[in-house]
Amino acid sequence: MQRIILTISFLLSPGFPSQEDIVWFNGSKGVPLDQQYASLGAPEVLLHCPVPEGNSTVGWKMSSTFRGILKAVRRDGSLVLQNASLAQNGEYSCHDLATGRLLRRIHLKLGYPPDKPLVWCWSTTYPAINCSWRLETKTHLPTFFSSTYRLGMGGEVKECVQATTVANSCSIDNVQMFSINPYVLNVTAVNPLGAAMTHYYFFQNEILKPDPPEDLTVSQIPGQRKKILLVWKPPSSWKFPEYFPLKYLIRYSRDGTNTSKMTRPTEQTSFVLTGIRPGVTYHAQVAAKDFLDHGEYSPWSPAASGAAWMPE
Numbered sequence: 001m002q003r004i005i006l007t008i009s010f011l012l013s014p015g016f017p018s019q020e021d022i023v024w025f026n027g028s029k030g031v032p033l034d035q036q037y038a039s040l041g042a043p044e045v046l047l048h049c050p051v052p053e054g055n056s057t058v059g060w061k062m063s064s065t066f067r068g069i070l071k072a073v074r075r076d077g078s079l080v081l082q083n084a085s086l087a088q089n090g091e092y093s094c095h096d097l098a099t100g101r102l103l104r105r106i107h108l109k110l111g112y113p114p115d116k117p118l119v120w121c122w123s124t125t126y127p128a129i130n131c132s133w134r135l136e137t138k139t140h141l142p143t144f145f146s147s148t149y150r151l152g153m154g155g156e157v158k159e160c161v162q163a164t165t166v167a168n169s170c171s172i173d174n175v176q177m178f179s180i181n182p183y184v185l186n187v188t189a190v191n192p193l194g195a196a197m198t199h200y201y202f203f204q205n206e207i208l209k210p211d212p213p214e215d216l217t218v219s220q221i222p223g224q225r226k227k228i229l230l231v232w233k234p235p236s237s238w239k240f241p242e243y244f245p246l247k248y249l250i251r252y253s254r255d256g257t258n259t260s261k262m263t264r265p266t267e268q269t270s271f272v273l274t275g276i277r278p279g280v281t282y283h284a285q286v287a288a289k290d291f292l293d294h295g296e297y298s299p300w301s302p303a304a305s306g307a308a309w310m311p312e
Helices: 019-026
Strands: 033-039 044-047 058-062 069-071 079-082 090-096 102-111 118-125 128-134 144-151 169-172 183-191 194-202 214-220 227-233 246-254 270-274 282-290 304-306
Touching: 044 102, 118 183, 118 194, 128 144, 128 183, 128 194, 214 282, 214 304, 227 282, 246 270
Parallel strands: 033 102
Antiparallel strands: 044 079, 058 069, 058 090, 090 102, 118 128, 128 169, 144 183, 183 194, 214 227, 227 270, 246 282, 282 304
């Protein structure tokens, strides 16, 4: 069958919209609002209208404007939108031009199918893992995510706990530590135009990154003019420090300079800085890492400042 496409035309009445036009357009009670999804940039988006028997003359309107009637584009009453763009999002309605009767309402939503989520995972403590993801391209449509994981290729599939189905993160508890098999996280993005999946492989000891140490203080040491005392606490999120100790790196600088120095790693939660200048303020920060050198150092703690003891 030969397909006939007519040209879109606007029938503009003087002073449009008239009160009659508005009443006609708003007379939508009892007609359900259908959802239709289409891809942005599509050469054509087709909106179908149930043409009354024996009458092929229908008109279309868009709710966001009263600029006129979009007259039938095809003989079957369907409307063709070309080069789909966000400006064409909205509610459309088709009507019997002879009687003004509303035939169908369509809410058109334009967007993109999701691409493969970009996934990354990290662990702030044994044996828990946090994972997040994002989409490189904004979909402009409601997009939902599901996430599962397993140990090795043949392991039992379990849920990675999300706060909601639209959340872009999940958490895993009770990970089997020091496994010789990697964990596999499966994140799937779904919207009305499609679905995309990413598999992410990891070993916990490789993605370990503690939170910063806490409560860092810089104190004077009575009688010591070239020494200051640094004291801090392990990150409160780090579980079982007695079984999984941390090591610490200290970064410090003298007030008024842009250069800093670092100490060698220490297992203690205190450190005496020596050889500093009397009467000068020093700024210090601490970072933590798994004692066995797995993973990465934490971010630096908030800075603390202080100067050495000075005789009165």
